[in-house]
Amino acid sequence: GTNVLFSDEGYRGVVIKLSGELNKLKISGNLITAGSPVSLSSIIKKALEIELSGLEFAWGIPGTLGGSINGNSGAFDSEICDLIKNVKVCDYNGKIHNFSSNQLDYGYRYCKFPVNGVILEADLKFKQSSRKEIEKTMKKNMKWRRKYQPIESKTAGSVFKNPEGMSVAKLLESIYLKGKAINGARFSPKHINFIENFNNAKAKDIYDLVELAKDLIYKKFKIILETEIKLIGFN
Incomplete structure (x- = not known):
């Protein structure tokens, strides 16, 4: 899905x-x-x-x-x-x-x-x-x-929900995550709120990028990001 x-x-x-x-x-x-x-x-x-x-x-x-x-x-x-x-x-x-x-x-x-x-x-x-x-x-x-949007790329759609009254894309750009990659997954250079599977990424690669972003955003802004993507089978 x-x-x-x-x-x-x-x-x-x-x-x-x-x-x-x-x-x-x-x-x-x-x-x-x-x-x-x-x-x-x-x-x-x-x-x-x-x-x-x-x-x-x-x-x-x-x-x-x-x-x-x-x-x-x-x-x-x-x-x-x-x-x-x-x-x-x-x-x-x-x-x-x-x-x-x-x-x-x-x-x-x-x-x-x-x-x-x-x-x-x-x-x-x-x-x-x-x-x-x-x-x-x-x-x-x-x-x-x-x-x-990177609609030609392999993604699962928008990664995070916008915090109330804020743009999650601007938050992510402020911590310089655009293009950031872990193995075969990366934050899209086209729209940072998408994670692309550009080279046979594992689910863990995508999950690790999600957790990295959540951690950095909380440390800088004390904002807890909520995923729009449903994460299933992760601890």
Whole structure:
């Protein structure tokens, strides 16, 4: 998955891949219902096809709808959870719940539900627009990504969340980490809040860069950085 880093030693647990009947989407007026494993790009392409606007900000963000909702992915002052009308969640006892948007607790890079469980599908509300305007926004957003983010490189996405009212990129640049490498991993010379696997890096190489940055930022600013990447299997 995107925004995920597994330890080189693996993970002692169960990983569930959602597919089958959940990997589909339905259209009803200005509403698109999509299963958790449906890719964001598929939803955006379908919305473009039927001239529905609202998700253009996510053009170029990899991953699935479920993962996007879980981390409330966003860009260009927009977030995925702002589009949610309803979301279906299966709790850990197998009971299915339907939650409306006003029952969700969400904010910068998080989305919480009244119960713990697995996201199955969501209804996303869009606005009618023209194909020309939607394509224009998509192209503008992708142009920005290509210019400022290492989207052609092997990364797990943005590494750290922005501390409240601050830019994590500026913090990292202030301690001169741009281009800093450990074996085959390095802080991207293009955008410092991405770590590139440029030469067969191990997960430990990436993890060590993350820990280095957290340590240096805390020593200089007394700020505890929080990762946007999910670190799994690390002590």
